[in-house]
Amino acid sequence: MEHVDMKQENDRKITPLGFYFALLGLATLLFGMADILVWAGIRPGIEVGILEIAGDDFFRWAWGGFVMVCAGIFMLAGSARVETLQQSAKVVLGGVLVWVIAGTDIFARLCVAIPAGEASPAFLNSCSGFLTEFAPPYTPAMLLIPFTLGIVYLIRMHANDDS
Amino acid sequence: MVDEITRQTVTYGTYKQTLGAVLGDLTVKPLTGIPVAVAALYAFWSVFTSFAGELVTDGFMVKFFDGLWLPWFQAIWPDPGSWHYFLFIGNPAADTCFEAFGMLTSGLFVSVGVVLPAVFVFYLMMTLLEDSGYLPRLAVLMDTVLHRIGLHGYAIVPIILGLGCNVPAVTATRILETKKQRFIMMTLLAIFIPCGAQLGIMMSIIPDLIGVVILCLIIGFGIFGFVLNKIIPGENPEILVDVPPYNWPVKEYVIKKLWNRTKSFLKEAVPFVLLGILFVNLLYLGGVIQGLANLFEPVFVTWFGVPKETVGPLIAAFLRKDLAIAQLSIIPMTAYQMVASVVLVTIYFPCVATFVVMLREGWKELIAAIAVLFVVVFIYGGLIHAVGILLGVA
Numbered sequence: 001m002e003h004v005d006m007k008q009e010n011d012r013k014i015t016p017l018g019f020y021f022a023l024l025g026l027a028t029l030l031f032g033m034a035d036i037l038v039w040a041g042i043r044p045g046i047e048v049g050i051l052e053i054a055g056d057d058f059f060r061w062a063w064g065g066f067v068m069v070c071a072g073i074f075m076l077a078g079s080a081r082v083e084t085l086q087q088s089a090k091v092v093l094g095g096v097l098v099w100v101i102a103g104t105d106i107f108a109r110l111c112v113a114i115p116a117g118e119a120s121p122a123f124l125n126s127c128s129g130f131l132t133e134f135a136p137p138y139t140p141a142m143l144l145i146p147f148t149l150g151i152v153y154l155i156r157m158h159a160n161d162d163s
Numbered sequence: 164m165v166d167e168i169t170r171q172t173v174t175y176g177t178y179k180q181t182l183g184a185v186l187g188d189l190t191v192k193p194l195t196g197i198p199v200a201v202a203a204l205y206a207f208w209s210v211f212t213s214f215a216g217e218l219v220t221d222g223f224m225v226k227f228f229d230g231l232w233l234p235w236f237q238a239i240w241p242d243p244g245s246w247h248y249f250l251f252i253g254n255p256a257a258d259t260c261f262e263a264f265g266m267l268t269s270g271l272f273v274s275v276g277v278v279l280p281a282v283f284v285f286y287l288m289m290t291l292l293e294d295s296g297y298l299p300r301l302a303v304l305m306d307t308v309l310h311r312i313g314l315h316g317y318a319i320v321p322i323i324l325g326l327g328c329n330v331p332a333v334t335a336t337r338i339l340e341t342k343k344q345r346f347i348m349m350t351l352l353a354i355f356i357p358c359g360a361q362l363g364i365m366m367s368i369i370p371d372l373i374g375v376v377i378l379c380l381i382i383g384f385g386i387f388g389f390v391l392n393k394i395i396p397g398e399n400p401e402i403l404v405d406v407p408p409y410n411w412p413v414k415e416y417v418i419k420k421l422w423n424r425t426k427s428f429l430k431e432a433v434p435f436v437l438l439g440i441l442f443v444n445l446l447y448l449g450g451v452i453q454g455l456a457n458l459f460e461p462v463f464v465t466w467f468g469v470p471k472e473t474v475g476p477l478i479a480a481f482l483r484k485d486l487a488i489a490q491l492s493i494i495p496m497t498a499y500q501m502v503a504s505v506v507l508v509t510i511y512f513p514c515v516a517t518f519v520v521m522l523r524e525g526w527k528e529l530i531a532a533i534a535v536l537f538v539v540v541f542i543y544g545g546l547i548h549a550v551g552i553l554l555g556v557a
Binding site: 058059060063064066067070074085086088089090092093097100101103104107108110111112114115118123155158159 | 185205
């Protein structure tokens, strides 16, 4: 009986890794909510340091914000007992959703950066013009990318389990 | 002997769940699967608009066709007042290829500059979804919703294909089991699913209103699907779907599929766009469009609330719907009229290529689908006008 209780306690325990993903999930959730609220007109737009939430487009900020909210919830839901396979999968799924939003943001910048723009007689952008498009500010999803790399650790951990 | 065969062919072991398998399960459970589907559609649309809209069409094609191609033709083609100038180059005072509406100006711009990049990136994304194993999961996820309109989960395949081109989508309706299901799917495809070409052109002409247009089409798809399910006799059986594990798409297969799909688009669409413009310009020259516009004026102006000049694009829509939407862009209209006329062009008669494929599926079904289509266009067009009046925008 005592053994079962200890096992349950261990199962419930939030490890440092779980704590990390809980924080990441919380940040993702808050960013997602901020995306939606700014789009809804609660605030005209947020620009803090290298972070920017423009909120000017339904598709990017309301729809994308909803995806970020879901990503945050998945990470929070998986952060307790994160080492188990089922819980890890939830965290990984949350991370993948953040990568989807960040990836499309980066791809959108790339697509704007390659052509020279309407005003220029040239077709292709200059090197400096190209790089300028990648300068800050960045969207919340882009800023979260380095922090979501912890998910790669989870993937590798379970890849080792499989082998 | 059975024991011997079993010993040689069957391997026994302990099943161990992998991370990939758990992720696969999560993407078919509604609570986690629906957000993933929403994210997949977000990625699909975002890549589509960034690549086809920002990069290729706005970044290069508009500059090339409006800055070099059109002025060059306007300079070298003789006699701007002649009939051949009108047919091949179009309006001599035009500044953009959308305004010119000649076979060699607007025709090539629409087919190569706008529609080709849209169709290319659509098919690329579609192939990636298909080969990664996500599409069957989407089918499982959509099964309950699609059953409400008489279809089942695998109807998502013709629906998504239809967003690229209605021609393969109509052929793909064969994966549905009963006649009833195939008829409902074919009718809804012909009416409410805009093809990649239309989406590409809408993105160029009405980027701010495209969401409203799509919303009108989704609502219409749901309402008329529900009604058709109620009034058409027949069965709507359940399906068993074999969901494969997730895989990385194989580069060679992706390239091959992409090439085959884009090639068939080039073969079918480009000649239709060029000949379509030629045909419509001939009708304008012969005064046929003006005559039809006067004849149908009461229906268009009073019932649908759109200008009578939209008769011309509706005739062009039978040849190519993308061409028709491009033609709408040069008619002076309010935002409401633009949304209503783009929705009308989309739900109106299927393009001739789709028409031919539908005929191949059975002439009785085609006639029934067209009868439904006329009723839907009349009712839904009037309904949108009524909503516009109630909202004070029509």
